[in-house]
Amino acid sequence: MAGLARTALLALLMICAPLSGCVGNDDDVTMPAADDLNVMPEVWSAGEWTRVTFSAEAPLSVFVPHFLRSVNGGYVQNGTVLDLQIGDEVELEVLPSARLSNATLMLAPIGTSVFPVREAGESWGSWIARGGPGAGAANTPIAATPNNEGGALSLMRTANGSSAGEVVIAQVPLLRNVNSVFAEDQGQAQTEGWVNGRDVYDWLAMITDETPDPTDPYDGAVGYLDRWVGNAVPAYEDAIAFFSGVLEGYGLRTEVQRFQANTGWAVNICGYKDGTLAPDEWLVFGAHFDIAPPLVMTPGPDIPGYGTRVGAYDNSAGTSMILETAESLSKIETRRTMVFCLWSSEEEGLWGSRAWAQDTAELDVTVTNYVNLDMMGINWPGDWVLSCYIGPEVTPGEVIDQAEMYGLAEWIGAGELGLESQIERGWAAWLEDGESAMWTDSYVETVAIYESPTARSDHDSFQEHLDTITMGWNGVVDGYPCYHRECDKLSTMEEYMVTEGRTGEQNLVESFDVVAWWSTMTFLALDEQPILNAL
Known part of the structure; x- marks a missing residue:
């Protein structure tokens, strides 16, 4: 079995960090060989918690730069270093x-x-191909530090002022499981995993199902339509009961918060998972669940056909993403309190999130980070930009005010999701065209990370009232002709996501998969090390 495990370690090479003087130059220090490390299983399940056994046939240290945790539970952490003597065996x-x-x-x-690491905006593959830290500028390395959280595994922290030595790079094959019930053109490649795009799609299909249901006294349909703010709108109340029940079913402490908004009652639905290390520091994940009501109920310009019963893209898609990610994240122990919220009255002027933020500002808690999901889905891998927007910002253009959060977005997007080339293209598009064009025009193979000067969604409430740094994702906005219209349906989203050789459903599932993983990994990273507003 050990021999089989060693054959799974691919692309082995020696690299030496610049300016360091390699550790291996000391005659008393022996560099390990590739086949000194045994890893089982020999192929890991991509996107799923996998129990891995590490053992050694010679003394060595192995840096595991992935999200992981002890087999006995505990907090998720981003990497660790294992010191293995001959015959040692460690499970993670x-x-x-x-x-x-x-x-x-x-x-x-x-x-x-102390170990070398890749640049934030590059993949491990690109880093290895260019010779790792031996090529180009020297990256700030990362160091194993004692665990001060009660765990047995070392924590990885930036090692300013240190330099890394010689290392052997090993790569273990990954294989993602698929659900054979679905065909390739239905997004089969993203049907399994701790989170996955197919589950988000299925939530969206269920919520927006217009199939007539004569037994439903609220909206007369199988799904949850007509989610308009108002005084006891039956379909609105029906959706509130359903969504709050889902969050309660995940084991979250769920609150339905009602407040007066102009002449109507507005409602937020929030599920809380209390942290066990820093419970008064909150990470909030939000999306508005209300949809654009008919014109007669909406302040604003006279737009023919304004309003929708369905609101698939705006914002049943974001609502579906909250339900998917909350289910997975609710099952792990967290340091900080995680809050999953569905806001009401965003379409009327962010009433729901503003009320929540103003109330929370009076509590003895700190909202360290907010993640927003509004109008995501019609974007890459379709011919539209997937935007990852960060704020607040004060300096326009190339200057990055929130450098640490920007770096985290790049680290996950390029390194964990394989979007390196798309992100490079997105940065060029942002500099040349700006946000407005990316919200309206068609772009191919483009994912843009940028600081947004625009706050047309609920993240504005957190920036204004809680001084919180925010991150969010969206696709095309003003260039979508069904924006706030009756035609905003799942079938229309699919039409806009068709590309050569791929169906709209297939691309939509992959789009949801990317955002589900990007947002989930962002939450895992921020639970370990929150990033505060730099302004």
Whole structure:
């Protein structure tokens, strides 16, 4: 079995960090060989918690740069270093990328604590191909530090002022499971995993199902339509009961918060998972569940055909993403309190999230980060930009005010999701065209990470009232002709996502998969190390 495990370690090479003087130059230090490390299973399940056994046939240290946790539970952390003597055997639960073909490991002489890392905006594959830290600018390395959270595994922190030595790179093959019930053109490639795009799609299909149901006294349909703010709108109340029941079913402490908004009652639905290390620090994940009502109920310009019964893209898609990610994240122990909210009255002027933010500002808690999901789905891999927007910002153009959050978005997008080339193209598009064009025009193979000067969704409430740094995702906005119209349906979203050789459903499932993983990994990283507003 050990021999089989060693054959699974691919693309092995020696690289030496610049300016360091390699650790291996000391005659008393022996560099491990690739076949000194045994890893089982020999192929890891991509996008799923996988129990992995590490053992050694010679003394060595192995850096595991992936989300992981102890097999006995505990907090999820982004990497660790294992020191293995001959015959040692250590088990971990590892969450490998759902979208890459290999997982990277680093080997070094036993006792090594400082390791090189890739640039934020590049993949491990690109980093290895260019010679790792031996090519180009020297990256700030990362170091194993004692665990101060009660766990047994070392934590990885930036090692300013240190330099990394010689390492052996090993890559373990990844294989993502699929559900054979679905065909390739239905998004089969993204049907399994801790989170996955197919589940988001299925939530969206259920919520927006217009099939007549004569037994439903609320909206007369199988789905949850007519989610308009108002005084006891029956379909609105029906949806509130359903969504709150789903969050309660996940084991979340769920609150339905009602408040007066102009002449009507507005409602937020929030599920809380209390942290066990820093419970007064909150990470909030939100999307508005209301949809644009008919014109007669809406302040604003006289837009023919304004309003929708369905609101698939705006914002049943974001609502579906909350339900998918909350289910997975609710099952793990977290340091900080996680809050999953469905806001009401966004279409009327962010009434729901503003009321929640104003009330929360009076509590003795700190909302460290907010993640927003509004109008995502019609974007890459369709011929539209997938935008990852960060704020607040004060300096327009190339200057990045929120550099740490920007770096995290790049680290996950390029390194964990394999979007390196799309992100490079997105940065060029942002500099040349700006946000407005990316919200209206068609772009091919483009994913843009940028600081947004625009706040037309619920993240504005957090920036204004809680001074919280925010991140969110969206696709085409003003260029979507069914924006706030009756034609905003799942079938229309699929039509806009058709590309050569791929169906709209297939692309939509992959789009949801990317955002589900990007947002989930962002939450895991921020639970370990929150990023505060730099302004």
